[in-house]
Amino acid sequence: MTAPVTGKQIGRSLPRLEAxxxxxxxxxxxxxxxxxxxxxxxxxxSTVPHGRIKSIDIxxxxxxxxxxxxxxxDDIRKVIPDPYYGPAFHDQPILALNKVxxxxxxxxxxxxxxxxxxxxAVQLIAAEYEExxxxxxxxxxxxxxxxxxxxxxxxxxxxxxxxLKGVKGTNCALDFKLRRGDADKAFASAAHVxxxxxxxxxxxxxxxxxFASIADYKDDGVTIYTASQSPSFVRxxxxxxxxxxxxxxxxxxxxxxxxxxxxxYIKLEAMAVALSMLARRPVKVALTMxxxxxxxxxxxxxxxxKTGVDKNGKIVARKCDVWWNxxxxxxxxPRVTQKxxxxxxxxxxxxxxxxxxxxxxxxxxxAGALRGxxxxxxxxxxxxxxxxxxxxxxxDPLDFRKQNLLRDGRxxxxxxxxxxxxxxxxxxxxxxxLDWERPFxxxxxxxxxxxxxxxxxxxxxxPTTSVAIVNVAGDGSCTVYCSTIDMGQGSDTxxxxxxxxxxxxxxxxxxxxxRDTDVTPYDMGTLGSRSLFHMGHAVRLAAEEAKAKIAQLAxxxxxxxxxxxxxxxxxxxxxxxxxxxxxxxGTYKPDYVPPDPATGQTxxxxxxxxxxxxxxxxxIDTETGQLRVTRLVNVADVxxxxxxxxxxxxxxxxxxxxxxxxxxxxxxxxxxQVTNASLADYKIPGIHDVPAxxxxxxxxxxxxxxxxxxxxxxxxxxxxxxxxIANAIEDAVGVRLTELPLTAEAVFRxxxxxxxxxxxxx
Amino acid sequence: xxxxxxxxxxxxxxxxxxxxKPHHNLIEVLQGQFALTGARExxxxxxxxxxxxxxxxxxVSGCLTLAVFVEGAEITTIENLGGSGDLDPVxxxxxxxxxxxxxxxxxxxILMTKTLLARQPQPxxxxxxxxxxxxxxxxxAYPEIVNAVKLAARKNKTG
Numbered sequence: 071m072t073a074p075v076t077g078k079q080i081g082r083s084l085p086r087l088e089a090x091x092x093x094x095x096x097x098x099x100x101x102x103x104x105x106x107x108x109x110x111x112x113x114x115x116s117t118v119p120h121g122r123i124k125s126i127d128i129x130x131x132x133x134x135x136x137x138x139x140x141x142x143x144d145d146i147r148k149v150i151p152d153p154y155y156g157p158a159f160h161d162q163p164i165l166a167l168n169k170v171x172x173x174x175x176x177x178x179x180x181x182x183x184x185x186x187x188x189x190x191a192v193q194l195i196a197a198e199y200e201e202x203x204x205x206x207x208x209x210x211x212x213x214x215x216x217x218x219x220x221x222x223x224x225x226x227x228x229x230x231x232x233x234l235k236g237v238k239g240t241n242c243a244l245d246f247k248l249r250r251g252d253a254d255k256a257f258a259s260a261a262h263v264x265x266x267x268x269x270x271x272x273x274x275x276x277x278x279x280x281f282a283s284i285a286d287y288k289d290d291g292v293t294i295y296t297a298s299q300s301p302s303f304v305r306x307x308x309x310x311x312x313x314x315x316x317x318x319x320x321x322x323x324x325x326x327x328x329x330x331x332x333x334x335y336i337k338l339e340a341m342a343v344a345l346s347m348l349a350r351r352p353v354k355v356a357l358t359m360x361x362x363x364x365x366x367x368x369x370x371x372x373x374x375x376k377t378g379v380d381k382n383g384k385i386v387a388r389k390c391d392v393w394w395n396x397x398x399x400x401x402x403x404p405r406v407t408q409k410x411x412x413x414x415x416x417x418x419x420x421x422x423x424x425x426x427x428x429x430x431x432x433x434x435x436x437a438g439a440l441r442g443x444x445x446x447x448x449x450x451x452x453x454x455x456x457x458x459x460x461x462x463x464x465x466d467p468l469d470f471r472k473q474n475l476l477r478d479g480r481x482x483x484x485x486x487x488x489x490x491x492x493x494x495x496x497x498x499x500x501x502x503x504l505d506w507e508r509p510f511x512x513x514x515x516x517x518x519x520x521x522x523x524x525x526x527x528x529x530x531x532x533p534t535t536s537v538a539i540v541n542v543a544g545d546g547s548c549t550v551y552c553s554t555i556d557m558g559q560g561s562d563t564x565x566x567x568x569x570x571x572x573x574x575x576x577x578x579x580x581x582x583x584x585r586d587t588d589v590t591p592y593d594m595g596t597l598g599s600r601s602l603f604h605m606g607h608a609v610r611l612a613a614e615e616a617k618a619k620i621a622q623l624a625x626x627x628x629x630x631x632x633x634x635x636x637x638x639x640x641x642x643x644x645x646x647x648x649x650x651x652x653x654x655x656g657t658y659k660p661d662y663v664p665p666d667p668a669t670g671q672t673x674x675x676x677x678x679x680x681x682x683x684x685x686x687x688x689x690i691d692t693e694t695g696q697l698r699v700t701r702l703v704n705v706a707d708v709x710x711x712x713x714x715x716x717x718x719x720x721x722x723x724x725x726x727x728x729x730x731x732x733x734x735x736x737x738x739x740x741x742x743q744v745t746n747a748s749l750a751d752y753k754i755p756g757i758h759d760v761p762a763x764x765x766x767x768x769x770x771x772x773x774x775x776x777x778x779x780x781x782x783x784x785x786x787x788x789x790x791x792x793x794x795i796a797n798a799i800e801d802a803v804g805v806r807l808t809e810l811p812l813t814a815e816a817v818f819r820x821x822x823x824x825x826x827x828x829x830x831x832x
Numbered sequence: 833x834x835x836x837x838x839x840x841x842x843x844x845x846x847x848x849x850x851x852x853k854p855h856h857n858l859i860e861v862l863q864g865q866f867a868l869t870g871a872r873e874x875x876x877x878x879x880x881x882x883x884x885x886x887x888x889x890x891x892v893s894g895c896l897t898l899a900v901f902v903e904g905a906e907i908t909t910i911e912n913l914g915g916s917g918d919l920d921p922v923x924x925x926x927x928x929x930x931x932x933x934x935x936x937x938x939x940x941x942i943l944m945t946k947t948l949l950a951r952q953p954q955p956x957x958x959x960x961x962x963x964x965x966x967x968x969x970x971x972x973a974y975p976e977i978v979n980a981v982k983l984a985a986r987k988n989k990t991g
Contacts, residue, residue, distance in 0.1 A: 085927045092935030093923040095870020095910030102869040278874040278936040278970050327936030328970050359875045558933030558971050726972035749875040757961045757974045
């Protein structure tokens with residue numbers, strides 16, 4: 071497909087619009103914001119994973135001099151009678167009511183002007199619990215022997231969750247089902263059948279700006295300053311909790327010090343609002359880093375995958391059972407379960423597919439979306455599994471994948487026809503960069519070398535809506551109003567480039583106003599790599615409308631067709647001075663057909679598919695299990711890059727984040743208690759963890775329904791990293807790891823087991 | 833809680849005084865009393881480097897520096913870099929190399945780079961990585977940060 075000719079803004083590697091503010095330390099973030107008269111909140115948290123609250127003693131805390139107030143769940147109910155919130159389920163109380171469901175759950179809140187005073191008072195609160203049996207493992211939770219909640223409370227906004235309302239006796243917040251062809255029959259006649267189970271661990275976003283929200287409640291309205299990826303959702307949800315129209319709730323979001331999916335939907339906002347209502351003062355709830363570990367995490371998962379292959383090496387059937395460990399509150403888990411679940415069979419052309427994907431409650435910190443919306447957990451399993459099949463059949467892993475690849479024009483497991491997916495090009499580019507066909511140095515002595523690759527497919531979440539406004543002022547300068555949050559992905563710069571392209575303006579002259587729901591219109595949320603596509607279209611449409619109005623204005627003042635009179639002169643001609651505005655609006659919502667609830671089949675599952683993969687070379691010390699990734703290649707189809715430099719940094723950053731989740735990051739628990747809740751005990755990638763050779767490439771591609779051929783990029787390079795490394799480990803030393811993280815200890819244990827000298831548990 | 837006392841120190845070249853309590857760290861004082869928010873507390877353990885400031889020219893973690901101990905000292909923060917509207921060459925290099933995403937950790941990396949280049953004007957890649965290994969970036973802009981330091985070193989050489 072040939073791309074239409076465009077002007078000068080698309081494809082420019084322009085530095086970020088907010089670069090100057092960021093390098094000079096003057097960028098605004100919620101965590102460092104203070105309001106006059108503000109009180110600070112410190113939280114008393116549950117010490118048991120599951121229990122009935124017998125008593126909460128706040129008397130001593132209240133007596134601490136200069137403590138303003140101490141509140142519990144009962145106080146919250148006085149101002150918000152039904153204080154349960156959440157994006158998919160209304161299951162999470164602002165402060166615990168009757169029961170606690172995980173260690174770290176907020177139980178009481180202390181307010182004081184001085185945070186140290188509040189902190190000291192929290193230490194004096196005591197709670198007594200009648201402990202109840204707890205369940206931590208997702209497979210045990212699926213047995214429903216221990217129930218986390220008595221009854222399911224789905225938000226009725228989602229049609230596909232309505233049937234779960236009031237359901238009792240289950241930990242399963244959603245069971246998504248997909249059926250295509252007849253998998254059982256195909257397995258029966260397959261020449262080979264393989265079945266493996268893979269697991270992922272609990273990790274977390276750990277944005278360096280910890281969660282923070284400030285609420286300033288007045289009788290006629292509330293203003294919320296918050297580190298959120300979804301101001302429009304916060305507004306809707308707070309309005310619902312208060313029984314107010316949305317126009318009395320104002321949500322302001324400055325830049326985010328990292329988000330990665332952690333700051334989605336609603337986190338501390340409801341608590342800040344309720345406390346401000348009670349205190350009649352502005353209240354700031356800002357977490358310390360250890361508290362972040364008790365707020366939102368990434369789903370651990372168990373994925374049992376079974377594949378049937380015919381005598382020619384063609385995959386004929388795949389069965390996927392995925393259990394997602396959602397923790398104590400659903401957050402967006404049920405969406406992850408479905409919207410990612412339906413891609414669990416991977417980027418392969420398979421006629422017979424059965425997928426069952428289960429969202430499960432457990433007595434652990436809640437889980438949400440983390441850079442991939444569940445996809446990295448799935449790719450980890452299906453690309454490890456696919457490699458194992460290729461090896462078992464004596465096939466080259468690249469060649470086996472290419473034989474079975476799902477190509478444009480073919481139906482995905484959902485029945486949706488694949489379109490604009492440069493999947494083969496991605497795979498070929500990885501192989502090319504790894505010199506796959508050339509002989510490979512396998513190391514010598516105790517140091518062995520191996521290589522591996524993996525590729526993943528995602529369908530962007532649908533249906534979602536974005537609205538934007540483009541405003542041209544009397545001097546010809548342009549301002550864009552959109553609620554997409556720039557949390558580091560460079561969206562402000564990309565939106566300015568799109569608008570600049572339409573209006574023939576340099577992107578750096580365009581201003582993107584700070585996010586404020588009183589000013590910037592609705593957007594579903596900055597998540598799942600959706601913004602460049604959806605908001606990109608909305609700002610494009612708004613700019614096109616403005617452009618049409620500018621042409622109309624030119625006609626009105628008698629300018630000849632095609633006149634290039636400066637905009638300021640055009641306004642001056644019309645209004646007699648520097649005055650007036652031209653305002654364009656744009657709304658974008660793609661077409662979508664909901665899946666059949668019984669089969670998951672739909673003719674239109676998504677507006678665009680995302681594909682990316684990684685190739686790695688590793689070096690393993692067989693005496694210690696020490697693993698070094700010496701080369702990391704990330705290749706993605708991003709459509710046409712709007713800003714190639716920012717695309718490259720997104721690919722690089724995402725892959726390094728996933729490298730941490732692959733090699734060492736893991737939240738450790740003891741009886742539901744996180745035992746490594748600090749950066750001292752939870753290692754994240756540092757500058758020495760960057761592989762010696764790193765390459766990132768966006769293949770030449772074009773998304774035909776995208777804004778100027780573009781589509782999202784933020785999550786892409788997380789897809790292939792984990793399985794590519796596991797595949798390289800097997801290539802190097804012949805052992806297969808099926809559980810993340812891939813630590814030196816895990817490699818060493820596997821080597822010893824292979825050697826018939828297994829190590830003990832300690 | 834114990835009584836406050838007045839401390840005097842030099843902040844970004846100006847003599848200042850502040851009311852501090854024994855448990856206040858330097859970041860609380862810079863943010864609360866001087867509205868300087870470029871140094872931010874993130875991990876609270878001196879491990880991430882987001883709170884880096886210069887104390888008598890040496891980089892320290894502001895979150896681990898008790899404010900009472902800066903009596904008589906010279907404190908420099910990111911806000912002091914760059915003159916009248918001009919960016920410092922290191923800041924400029926970070927922009928040109930695209931060496932940040934969310935920007936939360938960026939002031940710390942820039943101050944560290946300033947002190948590295950003062951000590952070693954033309955550092956090798958290994959020297960850069962070793963010197964910056966106490967600063968973390970969750971967006972993992974590390975390859976671009978190394979490039980920014982090299983670019984700043986080149987600017988120094990030619991400028």
